[in-house]
Amino acid sequence: MEIIAFDSHKRYTQSLVEDARGRVIAEDRITHEQGAIWQYLKRFKPGCSVAVETIGNWYWIVEEIEQAGMKALLVHARKAKVMVGNVNKTDRLDVRGLNRLQRTGTLPTVWIPPGELRDKRDIARTRMFLVSQRTQLKNRIHATLDKYALEVKEVADIFGVRGRQLLEERCKSLPPHTRFTVEQQLTQVDGLEGAIDALEKRMSEVFAETEEVRLLRTIPGIGFLLAVVISLEVGDVSRFGRAEQLASYAGTTPRVHASGGKLRYGRLRTDVNHYLKWAYVEAANAICLNRSRWPKRHVCCLYERLRSKKGHAVAIGAVARHLAEATYWVLTKKEQYQDPQSSRRSSTEA
Numbered sequence: 001m002e003i004i005a006f007d008s009h010k011r012y013t014q015s016l017v018e019d020a021r022g023r024v025i026a027e028d029r030i031t032h033e034q035g036a037i038w039q040y041l042k043r044f045k046p047g048c049s050v051a052v053e054t055i056g057n058w059y060w061i062v063e064e065i066e067q068a069g070m071k072a073l074l075v076h077a078r079k080a081k082v083m084v085g086n087v088n089k090t091d092r093l094d095v096r097g098l099n100r101l102q103r104t105g106t107l108p109t110v111w112i113p114p115g116e117l118r119d120k121r122d123i124a125r126t127r128m129f130l131v132s133q134r135t136q137l138k139n140r141i142h143a144t145l146d147k148y149a150l151e152v153k154e155v156a157d158i159f160g161v162r163g164r165q166l167l168e169e170r171c172k173s174l175p176p177h178t179r180f181t182v183e184q185q186l187t188q189v190d191g192l193e194g195a196i197d198a199l200e201k202r203m204s205e206v207f208a209e210t211e212e213v214r215l216l217r218t219i220p221g222i223g224f225l226l227a228v229v230i231s232l233e234v235g236d237v238s239r240f241g242r243a244e245q246l247a248s249y250a251g252t253t254p255r256v257h258a259s260g261g262k263l264r265y266g267r268l269r270t271d272v273n274h275y276l277k278w279a280y281v282e283a284a285n286a287i288c289l290n291r292s293r294w295p296k297r298h299v300c301c302l303y304e305r306l307r308s309k310k311g312h313a314v315a316i317g318a319v320a321r322h323l324a325e326a327t328y329w330v331l332t333k334k335e336q337y338q339d340p341q342s343s344r345r346s347s348t349e350a
Contacts, residue, residue: 004050006053027095028040050072079108203228213228218337248269
């Protein structure tokens, strides 16, 4: 049976079809348009494996591969590049390298979420993007007030109902052009608030209180919205063999440098699921802000202990890792979260 490799770009895909011995059957360049991938693959026997790297527009390419009756293999692009080891980089060299990895059984692949899940993920991911934009605008407005020593001490949140009234009064003291820019940013904040509210309403309609969401909400710091995000991004928890693997996928494990008998932990990894990492860091920050309400909870004690030794950022990372590992056990055992026993140390405490 043939093996096929795609090196896909925005407007075209370089394709290489080989037999099991590596002899070239076809080598083509497919111009992107709806149905082009499906039409091309119809020339070959159904059931062939097709390797395609994780690029921004892989959704429709994978869908057409599956519609053609082929087995789509979504490739971890960074790992594949290292394993292929080409000095030069061209489209033709890339597809040859992917097929070589397929023949040797060493192709680094990642999980392909079902189409319905990919569609639902977009709601939560868009909300996260808009929340990030809103935060940037609010920070910029705070920075502008600081430039001119204008403080609003009467309220904790200057973007609440009372805070907005006070903010508008303070803005009258700003220079005319600066005041105009702040007013425009406030208009953008209001627009984002409406869009975020609409997305959250959609989430409450689309995502029911499933068993997974209910279990995730028993973990400290995780409410309905974060539980939905985590459930969507984790997908099938059985694809992770250990809790540490899920924590690594979520970007909550540090880089490790061990050489010459010396061990050093670096920053958190970056080649991870950033949406999942955001969710766990958000939950960890919520725990930090509310730790006075749960002084004896494990996550609060973990944060306090590490903050005193290594600072806030490291403590937040450790709490986020604990939450990621807790997610694995909660979803695997289908049991509610329970604080670890004092006699058993979590991996985040080591």
